[in-house]
Amino acid sequence: AQPIFALASLNPTTAPSAEVRWSQLLALALAPEGEPVLVVGRSPECGLQLADPRASQRHFEIVARRRVPAPRAGQEGCKHPGPEGLAYDCVLVDRSSNGTSVNGTIVGRGCTRQLHSGDEIDVLPASRVGDDEMIGFLFRNTTEGLADAAPEEVRGLDLDELVVCPICMQVIYKCVALAPCSHNFCMACMSDWMVQKKDCPVCRRQFVAVMKNFPMDAVIEAYLAASPAQQRSPEDMREMDARDRLNLGCSGKLVRDIAAVAGPPAPFARG
Structure with missing residues (x-):
């Protein structure tokens, strides 16, 4: 990029x-x-x-x-x-x-x-x-x-690798970043990962906090506006929301305790 x-x-x-x-x-x-x-x-x-x-x-x-x-x-x-x-x-x-x-x-x-x-x-x-x-x-x-910017200008920024979650390999949904390594993931994917692991899926460095990455959400939103075919389906987004145990909202709060998200994922009712 x-x-x-x-x-x-x-x-x-x-x-x-x-x-x-x-x-x-x-x-x-x-x-x-x-x-x-x-x-x-x-x-x-x-x-x-x-x-x-x-x-x-x-x-x-x-x-x-x-x-x-x-x-x-x-x-x-x-x-x-x-x-x-x-x-x-x-x-x-x-x-x-x-x-x-x-x-x-x-x-x-x-x-x-x-x-x-x-x-x-x-x-x-x-x-x-x-x-x-x-x-x-x-x-x-x-x-x-x-x-x-016109869609072709945003596509010209070559953001494809930047906006893909390394866990699910799709465009990141509700971005979070790990500290101190700063790698980005879907909030739901990281929520699942944290139940079993305490290291970053990319660099394997132990992380101490997870932060809601609002600036990267804005980059992803611009990317999806220019490449709408990459947008997740509403059903997929609902399913990810149901799996999410981090629930980092507009406050941008940090999660430091891995145990805070431990436990089975919430049930998801389709339809």
């Missing part, structure tokens, strides 16, 4: 590329406001590390802020944003001593500039150091315009 955000290096010999993947969506939604999603600089703590001594230890940051849509009918008080809530606005924060430029204009230390897909971000522009030593990136924000 295409990343949510990406910095594509314009000179791979002086700087690598970096990206934020869709699998990081829940962590992004839970991060404190103002926490950067990408940090570029010479410090080993930077997500994208530069070697050139002319770059600052922390040269620039990219902060992502989710656009808050108007509540949908019947969704008041619920954190589920729907497909229109998938869009993020990104802002560059200049932390450098020598300046960071966006499309040829210096931002200035401590100042910010809103970013759009296709913007060029330069740490060391070619006009100053030459083509061989330049450090620059092309920014991409996949979520731009997603609220109004």
